[in-house]
Amino acid sequence: MDLLSHLTLGFSVALSVQNLLYCLIGALIGTLVGVLPGLGPVATIALLLPLTYGLEPASAIIMLAGIYYGAQYGGSTTSILLKLPGEVSSVVTALDGHEMARRGRAGQALRVAALGSFLAGCSATLLVAAVAPGLTALALSFAPADHAALIALGLVASVTLARGSIAKSVATALMGMLFGLVGTDLTSGRERYAFGVAELSDGIDFVAVAMGLFGVAEIVRNLEPGGSAGVQLQDAGSPATSRLSREEWQLAWPACLRGTALGALLGVLPGGGAVLGAFASYMLEKKIARAPERFGQGAIEGVAGPESANNAGAQTAFIPMLTLGLPSNGVMALMLGALTLHGIQPGPQIMTADPRLFWGLVASMWVGNVFLLILNLPLIALWVRLLALRYALLYPAVLVLCAAGAYSVGNSYATVIMMAGFGLLGYLFVRLDCEPTPFVLGFVLGPMLEENLRRAMTLSHGDFGVFLSQPWSATFLALAALMLALTAIPALARARQVAFSEGG
Amino acid sequence: MKAWFGSWLLPLLALLGACASQGAAAADKPYPARSVRLVLPFPAGGPSDLAARGFARSLERLTGQPVIVDNRPGGNGVIAARQVAAAAPDGHTLLWATSSTQAQLRLQAGAAAPAFVPVGSIGKFAFGMFVSPAQEANTVADFVAQARAHPGRLNVATSTLSEYKAAAQFMQASGIRMVRVPYKGAAQALPDLMQDRVQVNFLPLAAGLQYVRAGKLKLLATLQAKRGDSLPDTPTMAESGYGGLTPPGWQFLLAPPNTPRTLASRIAALAGQALQEPELRGQYAKQLLEVDSGGPDALAELMKNETAAWEQFFRDYDIRPDSN
Numbered sequence: 001m002d003l004l005s006h007l008t009l010g011f012s013v014a015l016s017v018q019n020l021l022y023c024l025i026g027a028l029i030g031t032l033v034g035v036l037p038g039l040g041p042v043a044t045i046a047l048l049l050p051l052t053y054g055l056e057p058a059s060a061i062i063m064l065a066g067i068y069y070g071a072q073y074g075g076s077t078t079s080i081l082l083k084l085p086g087e088v089s090s091v092v093t094a095l096d097g098h099e100m101a102r103r104g105r106a107g108q109a110l111r112v113a114a115l116g117s118f119l120a121g122c123s124a125t126l127l128v129a130a131v132a133p134g135l136t137a138l139a140l141s142f143a144p145a146d147h148a149a150l151i152a153l154g155l156v157a158s159v160t161l162a163r164g165s166i167a168k169s170v171a172t173a174l175m176g177m178l179f180g181l182v183g184t185d186l187t188s189g190r191e192r193y194a195f196g197v198a199e200l201s202d203g204i205d206f207v208a209v210a211m212g213l214f215g216v217a218e219i220v221r222n223l224e225p226g227g228s229a230g231v232q233l234q235d236a237g238s239p240a241t242s243r244l245s246r247e248e249w250q251l252a253w254p255a256c257l258r259g260t261a262l263g264a265l266l267g268v269l270p271g272g273g274a275v276l277g278a279f280a281s282y283m284l285e286k287k288i289a290r291a292p293e294r295f296g297q298g299a300i301e302g303v304a305g306p307e308s309a310n311n312a313g314a315q316t317a318f319i320p321m322l323t324l325g326l327p328s329n330g331v332m333a334l335m336l337g338a339l340t341l342h343g344i345q346p347g348p349q350i351m352t353a354d355p356r357l358f359w360g361l362v363a364s365m366w367v368g369n370v371f372l373l374i375l376n377l378p379l380i381a382l383w384v385r386l387l388a389l390r391y392a393l394l395y396p397a398v399l400v401l402c403a404a405g406a407y408s409v410g411n412s413y414a415t416v417i418m419m420a421g422f423g424l425l426g427y428l429f430v431r432l433d434c435e436p437t438p439f440v441l442g443f444v445l446g447p448m449l450e451e452n453l454r455r456a457m458t459l460s461h462g463d464f465g466v467f468l469s470q471p472w473s474a475t476f477l478a479l480a481a482l483m484l485a486l487t488a489i490p491a492l493a494r495a496r497q498v499a500f501s502e503g504g
Numbered sequence: 505m506k507a508w509f510g511s512w513l514l515p516l517l518a519l520l521g522a523c524a525s526q527g528a529a530a531a532d533k534p535y536p537a538r539s540v541r542l543v544l545p546f547p548a549g550g551p552s553d554l555a556a557r558g559f560a561r562s563l564e565r566l567t568g569q570p571v572i573v574d575n576r577p578g579g580n581g582v583i584a585a586r587q588v589a590a591a592a593p594d595g596h597t598l599l600w601a602t603s604s605t606q607a608q609l610r611l612q613a614g615a616a617a618p619a620f621v622p623v624g625s626i627g628k629f630a631f632g633m634f635v636s637p638a639q640e641a642n643t644v645a646d647f648v649a650q651a652r653a654h655p656g657r658l659n660v661a662t663s664t665l666s667e668y669k670a671a672a673q674f675m676q677a678s679g680i681r682m683v684r685v686p687y688k689g690a691a692q693a694l695p696d697l698m699q700d701r702v703q704v705n706f707l708p709l710a711a712g713l714q715y716v717r718a719g720k721l722k723l724l725a726t727l728q729a730k731r732g733d734s735l736p737d738t739p740t741m742a743e744s745g746y747g748g749l750t751p752p753g754w755q756f757l758l759a760p761p762n763t764p765r766t767l768a769s770r771i772a773a774l775a776g777q778a779l780q781e782p783e784l785r786g787q788y789a790k791q792l793l794e795v796d797s798g799g800p801d802a803l804a805e806l807m808k809n810e811t812a813a814w815e816q817f818f819r820d821y822d823i824r825p826d827s828n
Contacts, residue, residue, distance in 0.1 A: 046548030046575070050557065140695050184580065186686050189611075189665075189823065198579035198586065325714060326691045330547075333691070337554055343790055348718035410578055451688075458685050459659060459701055 003130060006359045010129075013360030014367050019062050022055070023364050026063035027371045030070015031379075034077065037084040037211060037398065039405045041071040042330045049338055057342035058357045062364040064338055065318070068331050069121065069365065072314045073372050076113040076307055077383055081106060082398055084215035086405070088206060089310045091440050092278040094214055096295060096302030103298050107384045108244055112252050112300055113307040114376045119253075120260040120308035121369035124315035127264050129362050132351075135268045135316065136323045142269055144459060145466045148452035149476035150269075151445050154276045156480040157283050158441040160487040169438040172429070176442025179204060186451060199414035208415045209443055211402050212422025213429070213436040219395050220427045248300050255285050255301040259308030267313025268320060269328070279441065281309035315365055322346050322358060535595055535770055539570040544600045545584035547577040551629065551710060551791060555755060556600045558787045559626065562778040573600075581605035582612060589618035593763035595771050598623065603754040604666045606807070607814045611665075611823065620758035621765070622803035624772035626779065627788065627795040629753035630709040631670065631727040633741065637720060638700035644724050644744035647704070651680035658682045661693040661705040666752030669817045670706035670727065673749045674741075676820070697721060708753060709735075710792040727751050734792070750813045755793070756803055765800065772799040 013019060033044045045064050052060035078084040080097035093113065100109035127135075159169045182193040183203030194200040244252065262284065263277035285301040286292050295302050318335075320326045325347035327333035339346050344354055351358050386394075406415040429436050460466035467473045542560055546552050553575065560571040576584040584599060591597035599620065609617050633644065641647035651658050660675075660682040662668040668684070675682060685702050687693040690711040696702045698720045705712075706727065715721040725741045726732065727749055741749050757775060759768055776797045778784065788795055798806070818824070 042548075049548065050561075053561075140699060142695075143699070143701060144696070186688060198582045201580060201582070202578040324695075326694055328691075333550070334548060337548075337550065340791070341554055341558075341787070345714050347714040348720060349714065410583075411574070411576060412583070455685060455687075458683060459696070461656075461683065 006355070007129060007363060009355060010359030010361075010363030013058055013356050014062065014363035018056075019059055019360070019364060020367065022059045022063040023066050023368050024371050026066020027070040027368050027375060030067040030072075031074040031372065031375060033067065034071035034074020034086070037078050037082070037086055037215060037402050037405050039408055040086055040207070041068050042334060043408050044071070045331060045334045045338075049334070049341075052338060053341070057339065057344050057354075058360045060342060061335065061339060061357065061361055062368075064335055065361060065365065066368045066371075068335075069311065069314045069368060070372060072311055073114065073117050073376060076117070076310075077110060080109045080113065080303070081383060081387060082215060083218045084398070084402070085210045086207065088210070088440070088444050089278040089306070089313070091210060091214070091437065092282045092306040093303060093310070095282070095437065096297075096299050098218075099296065099298035100300070100303065101387070105298065106387060107380055108248065108300070109298075109303050110380045110383060111244060111377070112248070112304050114373060114380070116252065116256040116259065116304045116308040117311040118369050118373045119256045120263060120310075120312040121315055121372075122366060123260050124264045124267075124312035125362060125365045125369070127312075128315055128319055128365070129359075132319050132323055135265075135319050139268045139320045139326075140324070142472065143456070143470060144452045145456035145470055146472040146476070147269070148449060148456050149467060149473035149480075150276070151449045151452065153476040153480040153483075154279060155441065155445050155449065156483050158279060158438050160483050164433065164435060166487070168432075168434045172434050172436070173438035173442035176439035176444075177446030179209070179439075180443045180446035181450075183447075187454065197414075199410070199412060203447070204418055204443075205406075205409050205415050206444065207409050208406055208418035209422050210440060211406060212419040212424075213426035213439065215398070215402055216419060216423025217426025217430055217436070219399065220423065221430050222391060223395070244300075252300050252304040255281075255305040256308040258284060259305035260312040263309030263312035264316045266309075267316035267328075276445075277309040277313040278306035281305035318361070318365075322350055322361070323348065535767065535774075536567055536569040538596060539572055540567075540595075541572050541574050541591075541597045542600055543574045543576055543584045543588050543597065545576060545578075545581035545602075545605045548575050551708065551793075552600065552602055552755060555626070555788065555791060555793055558784050559600075559775075559778060562781045562784040563774065565781070566774060566778050580608040580612060582609060585609050585618060585620075588620070588758070588760055591760045593621070593760040593767075595759060595763060595767045597760060598771070599758040601756055601758050603628075603752050603810060604664050606810065607665050607669075610811060610814060611818060619761045621761065621763040621768050622800045622807060623757040623759050623763075623768045624775050624800065625796055625798045625803045625806060626755040626757065626775070627793050627797070628751060628755065630732060630792050630794055631666075631706055631752055632709045632712060632738070633674070633704065633724045633727070634697065634707050634712045634716070635704045635722045635724055636697050636700040636702070637722055639703055639722065641724065642722070643739075644741065644746065647724060648678045648680055651678075651682065656681050656683065658704065659685050659702040661685050661687055661697060661702040663687045663689050663693055663705075667706050668821075669814070670749055670752055671704075672817060672821055674706070674746060677746050677748050694721075706752075708792070713792070728794070732794075750810070754806065754810065756806075768800045772797075772803075 029044065030041065033039050033041060045067055052063065075086050075090045076093045076097065078086065079090040079094040080101050083094045083098040085091040085094045097109045097113065100106065155173065159166065159173050182200055184191050184201050191201050259281040262281045266277040266280060282302055282305060285305040286295045289295065289301060317328050317332055320328050321332040321336055325336065325345065327336050336346055344357060402419065403416050406419045407413065409415045426436055456466055467477060542556060544553060544556050557573050560573050564571045576587055588597055588599040635641060635647060639647065641650055660671045662671055662684055671684065690707055693702065693705055697705050698715065709726065712721055712723065716723045723738055725739050725744045726735060727741050728751065731738065731740060779795050779797045785795065
């Protein structure tokens with residue numbers, strides 16, 4: 001069977017009245033869940049899982065998948081409007097997206113996020129349909145040494161490309177890595193920095209870190225005497241101004257395409273890959289931009305690229321789950337469980353054993369992306385109007401939602417308290433003019449780097465050569481070294497100049 | 505005198521009568537009187553979660569009371585255990601425990617671990633010895649011979665304490681030495697196993713069987729007591745000469761400390777009935793979870809043997825909790 005007949009089969013499943021309805025319900029719930037801070041797709045899918053028992057397997061998975069990528073869409077909304085990223089990937093969207101909102105261009109930011117996500121979702125779905133087996137092989141061939149090298153490259157890039165002082169970004173990234181160490185050591189099973197607190201023995205949850213450092217700290221900053229952000233947001237414009245100008249569109253669409261390509265490729269890799277997609281796209285856009293200093297000040301490419309990368313990655317993350325039965329993140333693990341309950345075993349045989357389900361899901365992703373665009377474009381006006389609310393009314397509601405979201409992570413107050421702690425730290429960062437982004441990257445990637453580095457070394461029985469003898473790993477490390485050199489040489493030259501002028 | 509006697513005897517008799525009638529009421533009180541909370545030390549979506557949710561639905565249909573699965577992951581099972589240990593011992597809060605979580609609790613809390621009341625066993629996930637397809641060995645004996653020829657060259661993947669224990673017992677019994685490579689879960693370990701970066705993993709059958717069918721892994725033996733109906737051609741480890749490996753993967757129910765034994769027996773009887781339901785049986789068959797229901801006494805015996813095996817393993821491999 002060729003691609004065309006596969007897709008025909010898929011659309012015949014996805015376009016049945018029943019499945020269209022489940023797809024719409026999924027996309028709707030996903031958007032809602034994404035918009036509510038802290039409440040992620042994992043909690044929602046876990047809650048709704050029992051409701052799908054009575055459905056046909058294809059309908060169930062189509063609805064659950066809708067929740068997943070619907071949440072990716074919705075997540076960007078709170079990132080842009082309130083600087084409240086609920087997931088690692090939307091941390092990047094908050095950077096320039098919220099800056100755009102602060103400058104009264106929330107509508108444009110939301111529109112470009114929606115269009116970028118749509119473009120990325122559609123093309124990534126085609127990619128899933130066309131080259132799923134090839135990408136599967138790529139994911140399998142990626143050894144621990146390659147993962148470690150890729151993550152090292154991501155960390156180096158985050159530090160060298162961050163805004164402001166390099167010393168401060170290195171310091172915050174290292175601090176993030178230290179916080180990432182909290183929890184149980186995988187090899188020895190012993191606890192690190194947990195101080196006998198059971199809630200800390202699994203490490204600190206990302207939701208607490210992101211909502212505290214970004215959302216809570218932002219609220220504290222806005223409430224400072226003389227804090228001005230609220231005022232800026234109030235004249236956030238009418239729906240008519242959410243149209244993109246021709247220049248903006250010309251900047252945005254190539255960024256969307258580049259973001260889609262990066263996100264789709266990295267999304268296939270388990271763990272680190274999905275996280276890196278949005279960051280990699282942001283860094284790429286900043287590197288190739290004519291005026292990189294616009295980034296962090298509301299650059300539209302800084303929203304378009306990462307948002308596309310996010311959504312592309314969300315679609316391609318299905319590849320290893322479906323074709324290998326190997327989930328690359330928490331949501332995929334849940335999907336795998338859901339399919340197993342329905343008596344379907346995702347894995348090498350799914351395309352031959354359950355072609356209706358596989359291709360039906362692929363086609364439904366395309367349908368779901370259309371639904372999401374139709375749902376989200378009219379909502380933009382509504383969201384923007386939300387910002388016209390008095391800040392004194394808005395922020396308590398946001399804080400309550402954040403606390404509820406943090407509570408839902410592990411059904412315990414511990415996460416709420418941690419979120420408050422990270423809120424304080426985030427405010428300290430604001431006062432000290434430190435960027436929280438390297439901290440978040442260090443927090444997420446640090447433990448992954450440790451795990452893969454140790455695993456690679458165990459597998460090679462202590463031989464460091466493994467990082468240079470494998471093509472992927474060697475390439476990533478060479479790129480990281482090049483980036484470091486490019487950053488360090490001008491800095492060193494400047495330092496020498498300063499030294500000379502002082503001496504002279 | 506008589507009046508004085510009556511003045512304290514009557515209230516005493518009344519009190520005794522009240523106690524007796526209350527005791528009778530407790531025994532007659534229908535169980536479950538309200539919703540039952542089944543606390544699970546895992547996040548939603550894993551094999552134990554699916555098993556617990558299936559069981560909860562079956563028990564719900566049987567008793568007419570809602571059975572709520574409450575996921576309290578984290579702290580290696582300590583958080584869920586703490587929740588149940590603090591609950592009222594009235595049978596309306598139960599802990600879904602496994603071999604691994606009980607071992608973790610033992611490891612972390614030692615003798616201070618809560619004295620849960622055993623209710624009954626559900627069954628156990630069947631395990632198997634999976635090796636990478638690049639390995640020439642087709643039997644356990646071949647594999648051991650090859651490992652002996654290249655001492656210290658082979659790697660064994662482990663994701664849970666149960667997998668670690670199985671691997672350790674196998675290495676001890678066969679006298680071969682392999683390097684242990686720890687993973688967070690089968691999803692991470694499987695790609696490395698398929699690509700021969702690690703050579704062997706003692707995994708739940710449900711996690712690895714489909715890759716065997718696709719030719720991406722080899723299954724050398726199962727850790728079951730006898731050959732299963734689904735795999736009549738695969739020998740057991742005992743048949744292959746390694747009978748000393750204790751089967752991991754037990755799933756069982758525990759009640760809060762001080763739960764009356766009579767109540768535990770009643771819950772166990774209900775659980776046994778719930779496990780008879782064909783739909784649940786069908787789900788467990790798909791999950792390769794062998795139903796093995798037993799009451800409080802059988803479970804107490806099982807836990808005693810398990811604890812002994814785990815403590816032996818912890819001693820032999822010097823696995824200790826944080827020394828405070």
